[in-house]
Amino acid sequence: MIHLIRERTTVDQVSQMQEALGDYIKLAVDVERELLAGGGAMHADCEAALLDEGSFQENIWGAGWFPDSQQVTFDSLINIRPRQGNRALEVQDPGLRERIEKIVRERFAP
Template identity: 60%
Template sequence: MVILIRQPASVEQIAQMSETYYGLMIKLAVDVKREILCGGGELHADCEQALLENGSYNEDIWGADWYPELKRVGFESLINIRPRQGNRSLAIQDPVLRDKIETIVRRLLELG
């Protein structure tokens, strides 16, 4: 289930978003300008599409993963391959951008 998160997520929302990967991981697309995210589904692209439909711009959206049990953010996704934005890898290369994404993810998804 893909869910748009604007405010800190509830326990129920985290559970719904993590169903696809048995509670181990949540695929995310994070809009770094609007500081919101979309989580759940099988692909980062599913989340990216939901953000685009909600008014986000492609250049502001980056793919990440949230590992609820480990409270860890991953930064690899096919949607991150953006040569025109200076990112030629699955992994987000810019440490400042990574920090911003991690801050947004933790604010919205880290329970307690």
């Protein structure tokens, strides 16, 4: 189940987002609106939920969250964007990674 997350997540939301992949939650993060979508089997599904909510694709980046270890990851096919200077699965820009991590931790960390 994909959730749009504007505030801190609830235990139920995290549990529902974990249904697809167990100990890992795929995320798409709108770094401008500080909004994220999480859950489902593909980052692209989360990205689509944000696009439907009015986000712009150039502001959306793929990430992941491991609830048990509270680790943020930055790998996703949606991150391959040569026109934005990101030619890899992983978000390359350290400042952008920092923004993504801040948003994810504000929504997920206890």
